[in-house]
Amino acid sequence: DADSTAKPADLTGYTRVRQDLVAPPFAPAHEQVATGGPKIIEITMETEERLIVVDEDTGASVWALTYNGSVPGPLIICHEGDMIELTLRNPEDSTMEHNIDFHASTGALGGGGLTHVYPGEETVLRWKATKPGCFTYHCAPGGAMIPYHVTHGMNGAVMVLPRDGLKDKDGNALRYDKIAYIGEQDFYLPKDENGDFIAYEAAGDDYADSLEAMRTLTPTHSVFNGAVGALTGEGALKFKVGETVLMIHNQSNRDSRPHLIGGHGNFVWETSFSDLPMTGLETWFVRGGTAVAAMYTFEQPGVYAYVNHNLIEAALLGATAHFIVEGPWDNNLMEQVVAPRSFSA
Amino acid sequence: DADSTAKPADLTGYTRVRQDLVAPPFAPAHEQVATGGPKIIEITMETEERLIVVDEDTGASVWALTYNGSVPGPLIICHEGDMIELTLRNPEDSTMEHNIDFHASTGALGGGGLTHVYPGEETVLRWKATKPGCFTYHCAPGGAMIPYHVTHGMNGAVMVLPRDGLKDKDGNALRYDKIAYIGEQDFYLPKDENGDFIAYEAAGDDYADSLEAMRTLTPTHSVFNGAVGALTGEGALKFKVGETVLMIHNQSNRDSRPHLIGGHGNFVWETSFSDLPMTGLETWFVRGGTAVAAMYTFEQPGVYAYVNHNLIEAALLGATAHFIVEGPWDNNLMEQVVAPRSFSA
Amino acid sequence: DADSTAKPADLTGYTRVRQDLVAPPFAPAHEQVATGGPKIIEITMETEERLIVVDEDTGASVWALTYNGSVPGPLIICHEGDMIELTLRNPEDSTMEHNIDFHASTGALGGGGLTHVYPGEETVLRWKATKPGCFTYHCAPGGAMIPYHVTHGMNGAVMVLPRDGLKDKDGNALRYDKIAYIGEQDFYLPKDENGDFIAYEAAGDDYADSLEAMRTLTPTHSVFNGAVGALTGEGALKFKVGETVLMIHNQSNRDSRPHLIGGHGNFVWETSFSDLPMTGLETWFVRGGTAVAAMYTFEQPGVYAYVNHNLIEAALLGATAHFIVEGPWDNNLMEQVVAPRSFSA
Numbered sequence A, B, C: 001d002a003d004s005t006a007k008p009a010d011l012t013g014y015t016r017v018r019q020d021l022v023a024p025p026f027a028p029a030h031e032q033v034a035t036g037g038p039k040i041i042e043i044t045m046e047t048e049e050r051l052i053v054v055d056e057d058t059g060a061s062v063w064a065l066t067y068n069g070s071v072p073g074p075l076i077i078c079h080e081g082d083m084i085e086l087t088l089r090n091p092e093d094s095t096m097e098h099n100i101d102f103h104a105s106t107g108a109l110g111g112g113g114l115t116h117v118y119p120g121e122e123t124v125l126r127w128k129a130t131k132p133g134c135f136t137y138h139c140a141p142g143g144a145m146i147p148y149h150v151t152h153g154m155n156g157a158v159m160v161l162p163r164d165g166l167k168d169k170d171g172n173a174l175r176y177d178k179i180a181y182i183g184e185q186d187f188y189l190p191k192d193e194n195g196d197f198i199a200y201e202a203a204g205d206d207y208a209d210s211l212e213a214m215r216t217l218t219p220t221h222s223v224f225n226g227a228v229g230a231l232t233g234e235g236a237l238k239f240k241v242g243e244t245v246l247m248i249h250n251q252s253n254r255d256s257r258p259h260l261i262g263g264h265g266n267f268v269w270e271t272s273f274s275d276l277p278m279t280g281l282e283t284w285f286v287r288g289g290t291a292v293a294a295m296y297t298f299e300q301p302g303v304y305a306y307v308n309h310n311l312i313e314a315a316l317l318g319a320t321a322h323f324i325v326e327g328p329w330d331n332n333l334m335e336q337v338v339a340p341r342s343f344s345a
């Protein structure tokens, strides 16, 4: 792809900054409206192959393939016109080759063709964010290894903000107070003849069995942030009435349909930030291989469940998170006029 | 959720009216453009657990969980700014707890948190319709009971019209002559070891088997209005050339893709009525957990099949309705120039 | 449907032209902006039932049902306001009845009701293209034969261009250099008790087994242009940097989500050409039973994989094509700053 006769890049006018990536569901420090000129944003990601428990109830586990140890990988944020300069390291104790394909980038299979790192190798890739929107990134080593790595957790999202920030249909600024970065992961965990999930000794040992399970196109789990219940209980996200959340939903492989029970998608960008946001949605759509953004301002306190609204996937496969919102109840929006009571027919 | 220290609702300026709900595929009496000020619309729904035959050919049946006895539950219609005041009753001879989550509402899990009624109980919930669009409602008792109740028929739709009615992209009024309210229901009916559908004695007896069937994510049936053929033959809908139909498609759990064979979606609102309608669609999309609206004006007589255009689901799983249209044929739009005849090659 | 009392069509002002259809992934000769008045475009299609190898590796094969011998059938192109006049022939050595349903047309089940041809029969149907967009056509003989014929390859696409061509949101002309016409075909190939694909002796012999396989809703293959690898290797499409491709994706039965690895959908029409194009998409959506168009201008040389971004379907089921692009690499868009090298932690 890249050829040695190509002209060197012209980096004049760019300022170098470092972005410290953080674990999901959180977002790195960033500006919503860009100040100053375009930036070269330096980030580092290290691949990690680690055994994670997907569901404590059944003991289902997987040798996850990850960027920086989390499923999904960390959220990266930049503005349109910035460049991302990634150092990708694959530690020596890995068992597999990895790489990275950024949907936000242009050429070389999204960088996948230029970033194949074997255990003990590192590489540096720089690419320009020319299109605003939320975009998936994922490992794509080639052939059947592509869905194998992606369905073992090796994916995440980049958000490329417009330089002047998000806007509604009339051009008014839209600002958020917090980001909830949610990666939905479809796992296809092999079972033995008794129907029990198989435990494997090392990363990669489940390869043949996994391919067979993947061909069913029916995941055994579809979880947020790596495990059933990762974002409920202790992991629930906290908000206040009047706060605005930007929900970034990444699904690198399979369609999803997020819904915030008790709330809405006030503004939803399913496609890109160069398209006007859709408004007032009950449920929005994640084309498999896409990251999307949805914005909501809380009007009522209480527990909100954020789910994949295939309710089987939400309740039985794991696709449920909780948002806990504090503040005063508004009886004008909803009122329990008569609490449940006996009646005679 | 609702707390006792909250300020009382301010209901000044609202007029109370009663909406008599009717069985699908029909719509309650309503205005397309609101007259007068905002209304508090009183409705009553009663849960009913009843055995229905899903497919007469195979005898497949289900102990359906319903609102007002029908699958889907009745269509509710209001205008943006109105309030819905629902009395929900669960009769004493029920076997299960039920509640209701309105996607159109705000807070308390869409009202689900405030409406849990056990057999013999009633409750009253009032909520304000702040966002225009078609929205799903469904039972959501908690945990695995959520998809269990939803996939046993306990769902329906609310249409929240803009106060000044529907409009095209240029702001011109769009009016319909009739509504076709269609609920697509995915059933996951358990089979015995011979592959025959199991008959159960009472509602709830299929719980464990159903969860197992649901995990396949592959429905045994996907029917319109509760049964294979409910909207064909005697149940077919009737129209005239020149009439405009508003097709409201509710699917509370699973994606669908409606198509009107021989016609189009002239105007389609997949997201909300606060977004401009899409135009000239061959097939539109229902994000699982969504109700959508599509408008078409008939230009030709004949039989139109309204289907989920996964044609396997249409032809083998039951997702087919018929619209019968009377009027003059227009040879300018289509002409059989040569009827089928023998030819020699 | 068509009745004998209907007024004859008024064909004054139309010019008759002939469109010579070509095999996919290519497009027939056509104008992007219409010159002159409306046209009656005469085309001929012949059904052909033929054994094709779907996957050379496994020997999986199918008695495909086709229009003009290819899967998908040929791309037809016209402008809004034109009429298509199709002669459809079913040769005497066929085993089955066929017909055609054009989603772009109006009435008579899209023409399906007027075009049933038995082996040895021909028919002529004329219909007016009143709505601009890309539209599926497919065989629809009735009942279970509908999904059977469609999932055996009997489908294709019509593109109805606006008379003044495609435009961006601001009304600027959008022109393409080449069309890549891709039909994604979900096959449900029956297996024997050993898990081997069954070979059948003649078209139609797989009917009962196929229906059983189709009920799983899980295809064994999802291929571009009839076979695994049809559009890779020798079949890869060729482009140059700076060229603009219009990718037309037809899926007559099942949802898909195309993605161009290393590129984007600069302009995407998921619904119709009467809606503004969406912009800057990573992955777009094909509602099952839809043809869509996406436009991209290549900025980098190299191999691009065009996939259904359910990566399991892309890598294991066959939904992958290759675009090979020549030209100079642009280090400003992407640069391999450090090639993979060893590092010590």
Ligand SMILES: [Cu+2]
Residues within 6 Å of the ligand: A065, A097, A098, A099, A139, A140, A141, A149, A154
């Ligand atoms: Cu990897």
Ligand SMILES: [Cu+2]
Residues within 6 Å of the ligand: A101, A103, A138, A289, C259, C261, C309
């Ligand atoms: Cu990708």
Ligand SMILES: [Cu+2]
Residues within 6 Å of the ligand: B065, B097, B098, B099, B139, B140, B141, B149, B154
């Ligand atoms: Cu219930």
Ligand SMILES: [Cu+2]
Residues within 6 Å of the ligand: A259, A261, A309, B101, B103, B136, B138, B289
């Ligand atoms: Cu819901």
Ligand SMILES: [Cu+2]
Residues within 6 Å of the ligand: C065, C097, C098, C099, C139, C140, C141, C149, C154
């Ligand atoms: Cu056919």
Ligand SMILES: [Cu+2]
Residues within 6 Å of the ligand: B259, B261, B309, C101, C103, C136, C138, C289
């Ligand atoms: Cu069709």
Ligand SMILES: [Mg+2]
Residues within 6 Å of the ligand: A105, A106, A130, C263, C264, C299
């Ligand atoms: Mg680009």
Ligand SMILES: [Mg+2]
Residues within 6 Å of the ligand: A097, A116, A141, A142
């Ligand atoms: Mg490799």
Ligand SMILES: [Mg+2]
Residues within 6 Å of the ligand: A133, A134, A135, A136, A270, A271, A272, A290, A291, A292, C282
């Ligand atoms: Mg995106």
Ligand SMILES: [Mg+2]
Residues within 6 Å of the ligand: A264, A299, B105, B106, B130
């Ligand atoms: Mg609200």
Ligand SMILES: [Mg+2]
Residues within 6 Å of the ligand: B097, B116, B141, B142
């Ligand atoms: Mg409960």
Ligand SMILES: [Mg+2]
Residues within 6 Å of the ligand: A282, B133, B134, B135, B136, B270, B271, B272, B290, B291, B292
């Ligand atoms: Mg809706």
Ligand SMILES: [Mg+2]
Residues within 6 Å of the ligand: B263, B264, B299, C105, C106, C130
């Ligand atoms: Mg029409």
Ligand SMILES: [Mg+2]
Residues within 6 Å of the ligand: C097, C116, C141, C142
């Ligand atoms: Mg027939």
Ligand SMILES: [Mg+2]
Residues within 6 Å of the ligand: B282, C133, C134, C135, C136, C270, C271, C272, C290, C291, C292
């Ligand atoms: Mg189309």
